[in-house]
Amino acid sequence: MPQNGQEQLLTPGEVAAMFRVDPKTVTRWATAGRIGSIRTPGGHRRFRESEVRSMLAELTSEVNVSDDLTRGR
Numbered sequence: 001m002p003q004n005g006q007e008q009l010l011t012p013g014e015v016a017a018m019f020r021v022d023p024k025t026v027t028r029w030a031t032a033g034r035i036g037s038i039r040t041p042g043g044h045r046r047f048r049e050s051e052v053r054s055m056l057a058e059l060t061s062e063v064n065v066s067d068d069l070t071r072g073r
Contacts, residue, residue: 007050010048012047
């Protein structure tokens with residue numbers, strides 16, 4: 001978190017890089033309500049870093065559980 005107490009905001013491109021998807025996919029997720037976004041005064045979307053990292057951790061744990069199930073663990 002930045003020193004001024006405000007949370008770090010990420011661009012669709014930065015979020016897309018974290019999930020290894022196209023930035024348009026991130027925009028579709030926001031439109032569908034899968035991930036929250038903030039609009040800048042200029043109309044651009046920004047995403048809260050904490051929410052993005054939480055979603056990424058959740059998806060990563062789901063993949064690990066799925067891998068364990070398919071391997072019979």
